[in-house]
Amino acid sequence: MKLHHLRLTGIGPFAGTAEIDLAALGASGMFLLEGPTGSGKSTILDAIVYALYGQVAGVATSADRIRSQFAAPTEPSIVDLVFEVPSGIYRVRRQPEFQRLKRRGTGTTKEQAKALLWRIGSPQLIAGVVADTAGGGAGVEVIASRIDEVGREIQRAVGLSRDQFTQTVLLPQNEFARFLRAGTGERQAVLQRVFGTETYAQVEKQLEEMRKQAKREVDAAQQTLGTALARFTEATALEDEQVTALQEHATALRLEPLAVRAEEHLAAVTSRAEETRDAAQKAGAQEQAARTAAEAATLARRRIDRRRELDALATRLETEKPAAAQAHTALQRDEAARPVAELLRRRDLASSTAEETIAALAALATETRAAHPQLVELLDPARDLDATTSDADADADEAPALFAAPHDGADAEAAPAAATPDGASETLTAAAEEATGAAGALRELVELESGLPAREKQLSARREALSTQQKQLDAAVTQLAARPAQRTALLEQRDAARTAAAGLGDARAAHRTAQEVQRATTAAVAQEKTVETARTAAEDTLRTAKQHAEAEAELRRRRFAGIAAELAADLEDEAACPVCGALEHPHPADPADDAVSPEQVEAAETQRQQAEQAQARSEQAHALARQQLQQLRENAGDHTPESAQVAVTKAKQAVEAALTAEQQAAALEKRISAHEEETQQLTAAKERTALTVERERTAIDEAARTLEADRAKVAEARGDDASIADRRRAHSARARAATTLCEALRRRIDAEQRAADAAAEADRALTDSGFATAEAVRAAVLPAEERTRLQKLAQARAIDESRLADGLAEDGITATVATDESREQAEAALAAAGQTLTAAQAAAREAAGLAARTEGIAERGRTARAALEKASAQVRAVSESAGVTVRVADLATGRSADGERVQLSTYVLMWRLDAVIDAANSRLALFSGSDLELLRDTGARGARKTGLDLLVLDRRTDQVRVPETLSGGETFFVSLALALGLADIVMGEAGECGWRPSSSTRASDPSTPRPSRPWSARSGASPRAAARSASSATSAT
Amino acid sequence: MVRREQNPLEVMDEFLAHVTGAAPTTAEHEVLDRAYTAVRRQQEAS
Structure with missing residues (x-):
């Protein structure tokens, strides 16, 4: 960099x-x-x-x-x-x-x-x-x-x-000397940070963790092996000496001898289990034979007891035989008497019911007689309606009879039909139907009668409405009569407006003309000023042109006055004078002080020409202005601006009046159309009203006639009653009374018939039953409790008889001798067989238990043996894996005695520190004049933390010194060289940066x-x- | 010479060879590999 x-x-x-x-x-x-x-x-x-x-x-x-x-x-x-x-x-x-x-x-x-x-x-x-x-x-x-x-x-x-x-x-300040004097551990930390080799230290830590983990896994596997061995020795119930021997193998991880010994113990246990299993099977067979003998003895004794039981049952059945026969007879008579007794009961009940219906009919007749005596007379008047039938018990054959004699009542027409009960019933039914029909015939008249007041009121209202409609019709006729005159007036107004609007075109033309005249008068006034201005301008330019012409003329004059001097200025010796041609020029003219040059003349000429051109343009503009003024005055005529304004106002008013008339004509045209349409609507409405009035009048007349006819019909149907409704209610009451009497009569007839039928059937049954009298029948019927008791006795006897037959049919019963002696012998044989069986069962249980225990030991032993094998295999695998892990971890952390005791992280930094020392020494040689040289201490100044210590070789004495013995200046040189060497290596690795x-x-x-x-x-x-x-x-x- | 760009696992194999005088076995290499993989995961997680 x-x-x-x-x-x-x-x-x-x-x-x-x-x-x-x-x-x-x-x-x-x-x-x-x-x-x-x-x-x-x-x-x-x-x-x-x-x-x-x-x-x-x-x-x-x-x-x-x-x-x-x-x-x-x-x-x-x-x-x-x-x-x-x-x-x-x-x-x-x-x-x-x-x-x-x-x-x-x-x-x-x-x-x-x-x-x-x-x-x-x-x-x-x-x-x-x-x-x-x-x-x-x-x-x-x-x-x-x-x-x-x-x-x-x-x-x-x-x-x-x-x-x-x-x-x-x-490098941070004041870190040089500290780095130089630092121990391996501190220097290692700095170098790791600088060279980014923390990964190797982390790998060391990770390996240490893995070593611990491997140790834990080995311990866990050994613990698992110990547990499996304990379970095996417990399952196979080994002796203490045997257990101790196995535990010694396990502790020493002698897995092969452990497996061999365990297999031998398991084989012994398995052999013992097989022996006990065979013994158990033999004991089981002996137990089965004893059980069979005991079962045979039990069966023999049980047959003897059974035969003795059956013999006792047969004796009891024979003793109870007469009483059983008597009960059987009583049940048979009861069975025959009970149906007849039921018919007798029904006969008595039907007779009683007939008497009740007779009494009810008599009471109804008495009740109805006051309101409808004719209907009561239709019943049999010769018999006492309150009479009752004879006692059924006294004379069951005689049924009640109310209609023995022919009817001779007041109703002559019904008398023949009422001679019999059915005839009376039919007559009453006919009377009920007749009364019902009469009431039904009056149903519509009742409604007609009740509707008469409303119809009368409605008719009156319609007449009043008709009168109102008639008045509206008269008003419409009057209104329509005035419509033609109104339309004529509107037409006249419209025509007048149209006439007034017809002059709109002329008025507009006159208005435009007036406006043009007005504009001409106004423009003429303005144009007069323009003409005056143009005239002044023309005069000014004329004066200017004259002045320039005079000035030019003056200049020309003055130039001509000085032309001699001008020519003289151009004379040359030996050159001909352009005026005289002389070659000598003895007295050339002197130039005057105000001599004019040709350029001045030319400039004055230009100004004069420009002034003349301006004057010509001004004159031309003046002439054009005058011409325009003349034209405007011609257009204005005799008008002044004021009179032209008055004319424009009048023309405008005329146009507005014509426009107003035109609008009025259009409005009136619309009003006329509306008027005509309204007239048509009024006419149509009047005709509809007239038609409605005529139809309503006809309808009212018809309704009045119908109402009068209905009044007459109602009066005729009402008769002497207050109203048709009262008359209809009377018919309905008579119909209900006749129906009630008829129904009561029918119930009486039916009851009498059922009583007669029941008596006949009871008589036939008594005859067929073989009993002499009804009392004998009733005596043969058993009470329910007695009948049930006798039936149960019969059923129990039948069961005992069946049980006896079944018992005697059992295998070996008939051949069995059921004496007391034979039973005692069977009992003794059974006791002996039981003792034999008990002993055999005890022996079998003991053998089976022993076999089960030995088999359980063998089974648990096999399971524990498998677990022991698995644990051994796990110990073997874990130990092998852990051994490698522990070895590598020990080597990486410098703990192994097998190899060089240097840590992985130190090993990585050693190479780099050597490079740093080389780079530093190249600097240090310059700083110290090759007196000092850095060395890496490969000796053992620390135990595992070796390999990164520094020494200084003092070439002046050929002695190796530790950094702490350096003077202040030496320390500075060495520290600075070391820092620069470090920077050289680091930047070399980072991309050859050059700024340090x-x-x-x-x-x-x-x-x-x-x-x-x-x-x-x-x-x-x-x-x-x-x-x-x-x-x-x-x-x- | 351990180089900066060298694979750390390769460096660790060389280390084992240096301290034991023999090339690492497959099992030893796998132990180093597991340790280095665990460290890388920890570094990535942090």
Whole structure:
């Protein structure tokens, strides 16, 4: 990197603008920044870092400090840097954020930070670019205008981040000696930060973690193995000695012997399980045989008990046989008597119902007789309607009879039909229908009668409306009679208006003529003034022309007067005189004081001609004006402007009057049309009204006739009653009474018929039943409880009989001897078989339990063996993997005893430190005159932290010295050489950057630098001298 | 000579070879690879 130019405005102590021509300073190869504390040395470095990265050099330093405290509050701070890197020449300009005074009002407003980056096409353009404070120009390209874009582009061009830049190119102040004297650990940290090799230290840490993790995994696998072994020994119930032997193999990770021993133990357990299983099977067979013998003994004893039970049942059935036969007979008689008894009950009920209907009919007749005696007479008058039938129990065969005798009542027409019950019913039905028909015939007349008052009122209203319409019709006739006279008047008005409007054209022409005359009179007055002006102008130009003519004539005259002298001026010796031809000119005329030259005459002639031309134009204009005035006067005639105005006014009034008449004629034409249309509408309305009146009159007459006819019909139908409605209600009441009597009569007839039928059926059933009397029948019917009891007894006996038959049919029952002796023998055999079975069952259970236990041990042993194998395999795999991890981790962290005890991170930095030492020694040889040389200490000044320590070879004594033994000056030389060597290597790796400033602020001169001038360069100084100077002054490139 | 542009995993293999005197086995290389991969993930995560 090469810095060309730096311009600061309002930065740090530089309140104004300061420029540093870094290219000029760097031309000598090295320069110092010298100045007292606070003079701005560090600010320059900060400004460079700020220009490149938007931040100042120190990590803990805020970018806010870049703005000068002395800067005007209205002006921004600007850092403008031109630098060159292998990828090109760039100009960057940054403006930090600041609070700017508001341009209007009070207070401040935040001015945002800005950044711009240009690429400069060639080195020849740099001077022009620097001179142009605005930036840009031909060959200069803006490549970024946003802060983030500028940052990215610069980092890409420089190849270093800000941290890398400040840690290498701009090594922090007072860090040289510290780096030199630092131990391996501290130096390693610095080198890692500088060379970005933290990754290897992180890998070391990661490997350490992986080593720990691998150890944990091995421990976990061994623990799992121990657990699996414990489960195996527990499952196989091994002896303590056997367990101890297995545990020793597991602890020592002797996995193969462990597997062999475990397999042997498992095989022994499995063999034991098979033996116990065979024994259990034999015991089971013996148990089954004993069970079969016990079941046979049980069956024999059970048959004996069964046969004894059946014998007892047969004895009880035989004892109960007579009582069962008696109950069977009673149930049979009950079965035969119950239907007959039911028919007798129905006969008695029907007889009672018939008597009730007879009594109800008699009561209804008594009730109806007062209102409708004729209807009651239609019933049988010869019988007592209140009489009752005979007692059914006394004479069940006789039914009630009300119509035994023919009817001889007052209703002669109904008498024959009422001779029988059915005849009376039919007669009453006919009477009801007749009354219903009469009431129905009066239904419409009732409505007609009720509507008569409304119709009369409506008719009266229509007559009044007709009278009103007739009056309207008369008025319309009168109105139409006046319409023709009105139309004639309108026509006359219209014709008059048309006549008045007919003169509109003439009036307009007269108006235009009057206006033209008026304009001519007015123009003539104005033209008279124009003529007068033209006349004056013509006279003036005439005078002027005359004056110029006189002046020209005077000049010509005067020239002619002096022509001799003019000619004499042209005479030459030995040349002929143009007047006399003489070759000698002894007395040439002397020129007069007022002699006129030809040019003067010519100018006067030109003026005269111009005046004459002007006079001619004025005269021409005067003549034209007079001619125009004459024409205007002819157009005006005898009129003056005043009389012309009067004529225009009159003509205008005539035009307006004609226009008004024309509008009136149009309006009247519309009124006439409207009048005629209205007349037509009135005529049509009158005709419609006349037609309506005629029709309404005819309708009213017809309605009146109809109303009168209906009145007569109603009076005839009403008869002697107060109204037709009353008459209709009387018919309806008679119909209802006849219907009620008829229905009561029908109920009585039906009840009497049902009583007779029930009596006949009961008689037939009694005869068919075989019972002698109805009382015998009733006696044979059992009470419900008794019948149920007898039925249950019969059912229980049938079940017992069936059970006895089924029992005797069972296998081996009939052949079984059911004596007490045989039962005792069977009981004894059963007890013996039971004892045998109990013993066999106990033996089988014991054998099966033992087999199950041994099989369980074997099964658990197999499972535990599999788990043990799995755990062993896991231990083997984890141990192998962990071994590699632990070995690599130990090697990387310098713990391994197998190889060289150097850490990975140290190993990586050793190479770079050697390169740094080489670069530093090339500087140190110059600084120290080859007296001192840096070495890397490969010895063991620390345990693992070796490889990065530094030593110094003092060639003056050929002794190797540790840095702590160096003097102050030696320390400075070595530190500076080391720092420069470090910068060489770092920048070489970062892209061969060439700018290598460093800083020290041990300033001694309190005077303020002059920022406006380039910094002085101490050209020609040797590096050693420069270094010495830097040790007591300020800083070096 | 360890170079800046050199693959870190390659550098670590060389380191093992340097301290042990023999080229790293496949298992050793895989351990280094796992460690370096874990570090890169941590760096990317941060």
